[in-house]
Amino acid sequence: PVSGFASTSPLAPPPSSAAPANPNAVPTSTALRQQAIEGKYSLDEFLDEVTAYKASRPVALQFKPNRSNLWFRFKGTILQKTYKSAVFFTLFNVLLCVKVHLNLIPLFRENMEKLDKLWHMQMSLTTFILAFFLNRGASVWNDMNSFGRRIQGRLNDISILCSTHARRDGNGIVTEKAQKVLDTIARYKRLFPVLFYSSVVKSHEILTTDSALLGMETRGLITAEERALLLEMPERQRHHAVIQWIGNVMVQACENDDVFHQRANLHYTFLDKMCQLRATYGSVPDKIDDRLNMAYAHFVQLLVDSFLFVTPFAALADMGNFSPFATFVLTMFFQGLLDLTKMFLDPFNNEGQGDDGDYLVVNTFIQEGNAGSERFKGLTKRFPSIWG
Numbered sequence: 543p544v545s546g547f548a549s550t551s552p553l554a555p556p557p558s559s560a561a562p563a564n565p566n567a568v569p570t571s572t573a574l575r576q577q578a579i580e581g582k583y584s585l586d587e588f589l590d591e592v593t594a595y596k597a598s599r600p601v602a603l604q605f606k607p608n609r610s611n612l613w614f615r616f617k618g619t620i621l622q623k624t625y626k627s628a629v630f631f632t633l634f635n636v637l638l639c640v641k642v643h644l645n646l647i648p649l650f651r652e653n654m655e656k657l658d659k660l661w662h663m664q665m666s667l668t669t670f671i672l673a674f675f676l677n678r679g680a681s682v683w684n685d686m687n688s689f690g691r692r693i694q695g696r697l698n699d700i701s702i703l704c705s706t707h708a709r710r711d712g713n714g715i716v717t718e719k720a721q722k723v724l725d726t727i728a729r730y731k732r733l734f735p736v737l738f739y740s741s742v743v744k745s746h747e748i749l750t751t752d753s754a755l756l757g758m759e760t761r762g763l764i765t766a767e768e769r770a771l772l773l774e775m776p777e778r779q780r781h782h783a784v785i786q787w788i789g790n791v792m793v794q795a796c797e798n799d800d801v802f803h804q805r806a807n808l809h810y811t812f813l814d815k816m817c818q819l820r821a822t823y824g825s826v827p828d829k830i831d832d833r834l835n836m837a838y839a840h841f842v843q844l845l846v847d848s849f850l851f852v853t854p855f856a857a858l859a860d861m862g863n864f865s866p867f868a869t870f871v872l873t874m875f876f877q878g879l880l881d882l883t884k885m886f887l888d889p890f891n892n893e894g895q896g897d898d899g900d901y902l903v904v905n906t907f908i909q910e911g912n913a914g915s916e917r918f919k920g921l922t923k924r925f926p927s928i929w930g
Contacts (some may be wrong), residue, residue, distance in 0.1 A: 585748060589757040591905055592736050592749070595913045601906040602806040618900040620878040623885075628873040629851070635854035654859040660847075661856030665723070668849045672879045675842050679886030682833045683902075686889040689826050690907045693738075697731050698821035698914045700788070703811060705918040707802045719800045723791060728790045728915040733763055737772075737910045738781035742827050744892045750777040781823070789816055804806050833887055846880045 591598065601755035603618045605611060616622055692834055708720040716724065736758070740749035746753055755769045764772070768787075772780050789812075795801040796809045853872050857865035881895075889902045 569900070585751075585753055585757060588748065589754065590685065592746075592759050592908050593758075593763060594734070594909050595916070597906045597909040597913075599903055599906060601690070601903050601910075603769070603900045620882050620885075621844060623876070623881045624874055624878045627877045628870050631850060631854055631873045632866050632870040635857060638854055638858050639865065641862065642736045645688055654855075656801060657852065658856050658859040661852045664845075664849050664852065668845055668876060671842055671845060672883075675838075676883045676886075678834060679883035682829065683886040683889045685829055686826065688904055689822055689829070690902065690904075692822045693735070693819065694907065694911050694914060696822060697734070697911060698814050698917070700727065700812065700819075701731065702794075702918045703808060703815070705806045707804055709801055709803055717800060718800065718802065719859055720802070723795045723801050726791055727788055730762065730784055730791070731915040732912050734784045734788070735911045737784060738823055738826075739904045739908065741778040741781060743890045745890075746904060750780070785816065785820065789813075803809050819922060829889075830892075839887075842880065842883075846876055850877060850888075 605615065672821050673826065704724055708716045708724060710716055722900055733780070736746075736749055740746040740754075752773065755764065758764045759766060759769050775783055792809065792812050796805040802808055850873055854865070854869050857868040884895045885900060886930070890904060891901040895901075
């Protein structure tokens, strides 16, 4: 029955007397995952962050589009990722310049023209292929960002539907039974992103551990009964259960006259939003799995590496003593395009391509969702009278 729903005040801080998560409760199979992330966060700090109601930073690095601001940025840019390769190839070119001037490699002068022709032919091919490769990578990053926003949107749709249809008394105040339902749905809506992203983002895998679930319980995100149920499920499929919990709450509530107005219309619209939500979050792991054909990535890597290897020789043949600068610039741009594409193809930094800071911040998606779970419910605790 609806009256049996657990009601935990979502805005209240966890009780100070709550016992801390027992570190011995972490099973051996998850110990390595916990150690990997505790180099940056403790488990308690991580849980505090994902249960916060205010985003700690934007979902992606912000910038001002004016020239003066962009020129002096380094952290999070491709320069930060690529300068080591550029310095390496430049030093290699300097070494070639010295050896050529000392006539230590006489055959190089004789074959310089042939090597230069090969390099110019490969430059056209490399530029063409990299442009398409970059576009493919950018589409993956944009899709992932869109999926995150759409997941937030569908959850917010459920919030406003429930809040608007909640039954109220003569003073426009939500009834007790309706408030319990709204509180429970809001809590499940905060739980879902935490469990979902822990199944697809490596930095959040720690949230699947027993200790993490215990920490969620002490923070009021789940009850002891719900924690026991989640522990019986596969770690990467728990978010599916939470979606069904939301649906079950709505089904029971729509069968109760004391919870919602216009129950038939609400139920139909709710099911439509739930199916949209499932389709959206289901697309995230699918996109990660089929982001790009491996042979395509392999070919582009070989193409760029071979081009950059020949660049110090060809630059020396074309530009002589000016070749170190040319080598540096060409390496920065061609290697930079490749690194930028790899960063786009790893939007959640699961493979470390965004270690320098420019990746989608999953905690921001979660924190903004936490705020959204309370937004409509909190703003409409009382409606104005329309009948005088």
